[in-house]
Amino acid sequence: xxxxxxxxxxxNMALWTSPPERVEHVxxxxxxxxxxxxxxxxxxxxxxxxESGRWHEEGVGVAQYLALSSNGAWAERCRYANxxxxxxxxxxRRRLWQLQVVEYDVADLSTFDKYVACxxxxxxxxxxxxxxxxxxxxxxxxxxxGVLSPAAAYDRPEAVNLTLWGERLENVxxxxxxxxxxxxxxxxxxxxxxxxxxxxxxxxxxxxxxYINKHHRQFDxxxxxxGYTP
Amino acid sequence: MGGxxxxxxxxxxxxxxxxxxxxxxxxxxxLDLAELAFSTGDGSGEFETRRxxxxxxxxxxxxxxxxxxxSPVWRSHDLTTELLLLNESLRDEQAADEDATDPEWRVRxxxxxxxxxxxxxxxxxxxTDLDDPALAAHYIATALQDIEVSDVAALLGTxxxxxxxxxSGEIKTVRKxxxxxxxxxxxxxxxxxxxxxxxxxxxxxxxxPQLNGSTPRELLEEDPQxxxxxxxxxxxxxxxxxxxxxxxxxxxxxxx
Numbered sequence: 001x002x003x004x005x006x007x008x009x010x011x012n013m014a015l016w017t018s019p020p021e022r023v024e025h026v027x028x029x030x031x032x033x034x035x036x037x038x039x040x041x042x043x044x045x046x047x048x049x050x051e052s053g054r055w056h057e058e059g060v061g062v063a064q065y066l067a068l069s070s071n072g073a074w075a076e077r078c079r080y081a082n083x084x085x086x087x088x089x090x091x092x093r094r095r096l097w098q099l100q101v102v103e104y105d106v107a108d109l110s111t112f113d114k115y116v117a118c119x120x121x122x123x124x125x126x127x128x129x130x131x132x133x134x135x136x137x138x139x140x141x142x143x144x145x146g147v148l149s150p151a152a153a154y155d156r157p158e159a160v161n162l163t164l165w166g167e168r169l170e171n172v173x174x175x176x177x178x179x180x181x182x183x184x185x186x187x188x189x190x191x192x193x194x195x196x197x198x199x200x201x202x203x204x205x206x207x208x209x210x211y212i213n214k215h216h217r218q219f220d221x222x223x224x225x226x227g228y229t230p
Numbered sequence: 231m232g233g234x235x236x237x238x239x240x241x242x243x244x245x246x247x248x249x250x251x252x253x254x255x256x257x258x259x260x261l262d263l264a265e266l267a268f269s270t271g272d273g274s275g276e277f278e279t280r281r282x283x284x285x286x287x288x289x290x291x292x293x294x295x296x297x298x299x300x301s302p303v304w305r306s307h308d309l310t311t312e313l314l315l316l317n318e319s320l321r322d323e324q325a326a327d328e329d330a331t332d333p334e335w336r337v338r339x340x341x342x343x344x345x346x347x348x349x350x351x352x353x354x355x356x357x358t359d360l361d362d363p364a365l366a367a368h369y370i371a372t373a374l375q376d377i378e379v380s381d382v383a384a385l386l387g388t389x390x391x392x393x394x395x396x397x398s399g400e401i402k403t404v405r406k407x408x409x410x411x412x413x414x415x416x417x418x419x420x421x422x423x424x425x426x427x428x429x430x431x432x433x434x435x436x437x438x439p440q441l442n443g444s445t446p447r448e449l450l451e452e453d454p455q456x457x458x459x460x461x462x463x464x465x466x467x468x469x470x471x472x473x474x475x476x477x478x479x480x481x482x483x484x485x486x
Contacts, residue, residue: 034424042346081436081467082439091432093424
């Protein structure tokens, strides 16, 4: 086959053997932030400078990294700030937000099994961020608006993170979370309740955090149970 | 409908900061009104009243933005361009919102983006302050007021007597360790939104995998100018809102 044809074939081959299921749902999600800043990322046209994460690269848009449990959000903080003892943990002063996420076309890679079912490497969920970037680009090119994936930080069974690509704006709620149907533009707006201000991560979250460059116990167990070698 | 009021461009840095903060407050107030109207189902009275209130606010906002954009300090800054573009978007959305009820929250969306840009502008002005070593030293010494003075001195690479002088503000010129002091000030400023003063000091001695196991203190002592941006990115991790980090990104030219 001529080189040009080979290139065309390679370009058309997705990373997956079958595409991840597209899901739509109203999720309750959580995010922890600095006490002086808003809950969500606004990239702006001028200077989108969110530090690279698992599902996006710095300078190429922004992503909203959310956990589907409050401990999951706190574990993200413990992992990033390398908080491994009570001396530092009790000096933390962060905000915890509860978010009502109304979304569709979210790629369901919420378990290591689902990665494998799509022909994808499950270690991408918990490994180095750069390894996941090609998948992130492909998912976005295929029109997915976000992705569900096993939490890399919160090392507990069934801990899942929800990542959304692109800007979102928070609509801060001071009472009960309203009915999701009242949000006139859920593709832009996310209802947000500030549930903790100036708070420290709970001990449980710290004790169940998988730290950078350390083993992810849930993934290790899955590998053992499935005879998988990354 | 009257013409847009013209405000003089701010003449001093303090006036500039004050004008930025006022604009941010005005936008926040308008957002609060929109939120209240939505949550209570109160369409805020007759159409003429809503439209007049909206037009009065827009006129005031436009005058404020123009005065900022006319200031030598902000004139060529990317954030100013962002703000001007958003103001044009606001006009478009208001024109499309014929009964001034904003049912799809499009006007509100633009206002919130404006609020974010104005907040970033306020922060940028603060970052410019911290680039002055004397102000930076004073900032660090007062932000860590409750920390053992010997610990603060060790962080600054100076004596306990100098820390006392920094705290009093009597030092107008810093002669030694300027780079270390300014980077330290940016780092402390960044950390104060996430940790206590003691937590900030502990951060400097924590080993981070992102720093290949080094501590921030080790890297600051080795070469603050070289390691500063990386440390600032680490301290800022988890947030963003348009700031790139450090003085060399988007700094204000106060000599303009």
